[in-house]
Amino acid sequence: MMVGSGDNVTPVANAGGTAGQERLFVSSLSARDGARAIRGGVPVIFPQFAERGDGMRHGFARVSTWRVADSSEQDGAACATLVLSREDLAPQLASAWPHPFELKLHVTIRARALTLALEVRNTGTAAFPFAAALHTYYLVEDVEAVRIDGVQAETVAITDKLDQIFERVGDTIGFDTGADKLTLRQSGFTDAVVWNPGAVDSAALADMEDEEYRRFVCIEPALLAPQTLEPGGSWRGEHHVQVSAA
Structure with a gap:
């Protein structure tokens, strides 16, 4: 379910898939x-x-090593909690972020569903600003077949490079992959970001095959406007993915 770096839920455990998909x-x-x-x-x-x-x-969370605080299987679900604090950061990252904090990422995987909950807690004595997002890469057969509803009045289709922020979206997004349909729900996160690099930008990325842009789209629950977290304060954002038939 997780890779060793811990900052990322990866598809080792077929997250939210069915029949090996x-x-x-x-x-x-x-x-x-x-x-x-x-x-x-x-x-x-x-x-x-x-x-x-x-x-x-x-930010630094995606390149840092998180700790697995708990993992279990219960009621047909695989569950894990990962933790990152300032003490876990590499020295150069810690020196650039002087604020004590704790992040917890709760992951629950079921046969047709994935739930991610991100908690941010200020463990220091001074307030700090933060933004957060879950940069979810969805696997698709053909990005041009994708249709996204719920981020704006019109359906979003991807025919070229797309990197767009949608502010103050509703709590439910409809995602048609072209092969099946997913329902994305979010709370705590107020915004959404849709991204695909397109052919030109994909070819310039060293960590992506030239044609791989056709095989994914990012739909990210996000809290983009910096929030101030007071000492002892906490924030929680949740993202739920449910797979249904086409």
Whole structure:
């Protein structure tokens, strides 16, 4: 269910799939040594989104080593909790982020469903700002067959490069992969991001085959406007994926 770096839910355990069908995409050229973020799965974005801040792009959570705090199987579900705190960060990352914190990622996988819950807690004595997202890479047969409803008034189709932020979306997004349909629900996260690099940008990515852009789309639950978390305060965002027949 998890890779060793711990920052990412990857499709080792057929997350949310049925009959051996995978639901999450990971590039065949993706780094697996922790030197870079994994190109696929569900990288955790924290404490900033993209270049919207003074720190590293998309923050340090996706390139850090998380601890597996708990794992179990119960009621037909595989469950795990991963934890990251400032003490777990590499020295250069910790020096750039002076705020004590704790992140917990709760993962629950069922036959036709995936639930991710991200908790952020301020364990220090001063407030800090943060943004967060779950950069989910969905595996599809053909990106041009994808249709997405619920992020804007019109259905979103992908015919070329797309990198679009949708602010203040509703709590339910309809995702037609072209082969079947998924329902995506989110709480705590107020926004959504849809991304596919298209042919030109995909060819420029060292960790992606030129044609792999056709095989995925990212639909990310996100909290993009920086939130201030007071000492002792916490925030929780949830993302639920349910697979149904086409």
